[in-house]
Amino acid sequence: MVSDSPEASADPGPVPTASIQGPLVYPLTSCCKTGATSKTLGCLVRGYFPEPVTVTWDTGSLNSSTLTFPAVQDSSSSLYTVTSQVTILGEWTNQKLTCSVAHAANTTIRTITGCTKNFTDPSLRFFYSSCDPHGDAQATIHLRCYISGYTPGKMKVTWLVDGQEDRNLFSYTAPDQLEGKLASTYSEVNITQGQWASQITYTCQVSYYGFIYEKHALRCTAESEPRGVSAYLSPPTPLDLYVHKSPKLTCLVVDLASSENVNLLWSRENKGGVILPPPGPPVIKPQFNGTFSATSTLPVNVSDWIEGETYYCNVTHPDLPKPILRSISKGPGKRVTPEVYVLWSPDELKKGRLTLTCLIQNFFPADISVLWLRNDAPVQADRHSTTRPHKASDSLPSFFVYSRLVVSQSDWEQNKFACEVIHEALPGSRTLQKEVSKNPGPAQPVPAELALEDLCAEEAESQELEAMWTGLLVFTTLFLLSVSYGAAITLCKVGTQTALLPGGAPRDRESPLPGRRALTSTLPQVKWVLAAILQEQPPASHDYTNVQEPAA
Known part of the structure; x- marks a missing residue:
């Protein structure tokens, strides 16, 4: 007989049970793509009992974020499933990640690569021209990185110096050359024999579909040294x-x-x-x-x-x-003071930034330090870059370098910058600064004062000349009036003597008269005095190039 009690009607039947069971871990990846700004990888953890599991990611130094979703239980088997993902921000490198799953039954670790390759890896080979470690340190060494056997796609070639990108190292990368379904190219750079012999490590780094491939340069060593050291x-x-x-x-x-x-x-x-x-x-x-x-x-x-x-x-x-x-020891040779110039282009401000370039040239020896100042405070070293000293092309033993600083438009408009050079040939403190800013302000105080003194001296000298010539003209005018008055009186007297001769008889007009001879001898003297006054030159010790002389 079946019981009609409520307890009997509510019986759900046998309850499914599960013993402790470890998880199964599956890595989740995607196909490799170029140009992606982020990449997401996952770990699928399933078939475990009981809860919980702990999922951790080891991403090394990559910029990443993780997310673990809530666990889901299968009603038929009572087993749990959970998913965790990690997002890598920025350009992906060929670095492997680990997904570690800890559970009461065991701990499982899975290694995950960034993506699944659907392409052929490139092959890198390194070539360089011959060198002589005891030869000319400024001779050119040609480095070439030959890249071949890869599926055509977006590729970036970067040259590293001791593992770091050097923006002062100018390279050339040729366009892809198709060889059937694959392609090849090369990248090259020139360095000096001195750099090559200094045991600096040069690396050809290829970024391709998010993976990094590198080939390191062999270095020029002297055969007389113990090999390799x-x-x-x-x-x-x-x-x-x-x-x-x-x-x-x-x-x-x-x-x-x-x-x-x-x-x-x-x-x-x-x-x-x-x-x-x-x-x-x-x-x-x-x-x-x-x-x-x-x-x-x-x-x-x-x-x-x-x-x-x-x-x-x-x-x-x-x-x-x-x-x-x-x-x-300190090298020999005549010290030559560097010339410093700060260059910039206003047209670049349209892009919201400005590149300041400091050219330092014609200095010796080659040892030099270059700093950038912002409002007299040093700019961080990682914000600017300076080339190595290069030998100038002329016959004199001199060098030149470039230093480069990029500033934003707002920074340029609100602050002043300076390129500071430290070199042993500079006088005093061995330093030299060249300032540059949007508003350069007034001229330097010393040149301005000198220019003002020169201007005042010229003005005072001009006023002195004008006063002197004014006095001279007044004196000449009064003298001429005096001479004219004397001549008129003389003429009057001569006329009276001519009209009244002794005995009352008039003298023949054609005969020479004493009075006429006196007048004739007086006029040349007057003319000579006038000519002497009008033709008199100023003293030779003054400069009167701005004074117009009166016509003679």
């Missing part, structure tokens, strides 16, 4: 030497096979070669090619360096068959 000394910068008053020498060792038991010892010539106290342990850094570099920095005295003291860096390492010794 080189050492270089760098002088103090003019900024540290003349402004901060804390010059430092740097000894750099590259291409070490291991980082253990590296010793860099310093000594100086005037101390008889005695080893100086170590400034500290060398800084060891791993490099792209699997080798290590070691760097030691030695503080030196300002006067010792300026007076020409010689310093030595001695490198020892178990892998070296013999120590490497390097020396450095």
Whole structure:
């Protein structure tokens, strides 16, 4: 008999149950695309019991954001499913991400790449022209990166210097050359033999469908050195030497096979070669090619360096068959003061920005420091860039550099900027500033005062000349009137004497008269006096180029 009780009618039947069960994790990716400003990846976690699970993402240094959705339970199996996603902002690089899922049963980790490749990877090969490490440091070395065997698509080639993009390194990338369904191209750049021999690492970096491919340059080394290991000394910068008053020498060792038991010892010539106290342990850094570099920095005295003291860096390492010794001192040669010019184009303001370019040229030696100031305060170093010194084309041993600063239109309109150059050939503090701003203001005080003094002197001299000539003309006029009056009186007297001769008889008019002879002798004297007055020149010690002389 079936019971009619409410409890019996409400019985739902057997309840499904599940024991502890670990999740299954599936990575979710998309096809690779170019030009995307963001990319979203996912992790699907399903078939686990009980709740909860913890999903974490390891994105390294990428700019990212994560989102985990609420879990959903399957009513038939009681198992849970959850989805988590990560969004990468900016251009994607070929960096792998990890999705880690922690559950009571176990922890599962999945590695996810940015996208699924549907293209052929490019092949990179590096070529360079021959070099002589003991030859002309300014000779040109040609570097070429040959890229081939890739599916045609958007590609970007960037040249790196010691792993960093150098905007002062000007490169050329050729258009794609189709080879059936694939394509090839090349990118090239020119550097100096001195740069190539200085063990700087040059890298050809290709960005293609969101992936990064790199090829590192081989470097020019001297055959006389232990193979693969080189050492270089760098002088103090003019900024540290003349402004901060804390010059430092740097000894750099590259291409070490291991980082253990590296010793860099310093000594100086005037101390008889005695080893100086170590400034500290060398800084060891791993490099792209699997080798290590070691760097030691030695503080030196300002006067010792300026007076020409010689310093030595001695490198020892178990892998070296013999120590490497390097020396450095202040270079010889006649010092030449740099010329500084600040250039800018008003037309660029239409784009809302302005590029200030500081040209420093015709200086020697090549060591120079360039700073940018904003309202007399230094601009951050990462906001401006300066080229390496380049040798000028003329026969004189001189160099030139460019420094570049980009400012916004509002910044330009509200502030003043200056290019500050530090070089040992400059007088005084060894610094020189060239200011530039939208409103340059009045001229410099000293030139303005000098110009005003010259103007006042010219005006005073002009007034003096005018007064002198006015007095001279008045005197000449009065003198002429006096002479004319005297001549008239003389004529009257001569006429009276002619009319009344002794005896009352008139004298023959054609016979010479004493009075007429007197008048004749007087007139040339009057004419000579007038000519002398009118033809008199001003003293030669004055400049009267702005005075018009009266007509003779």
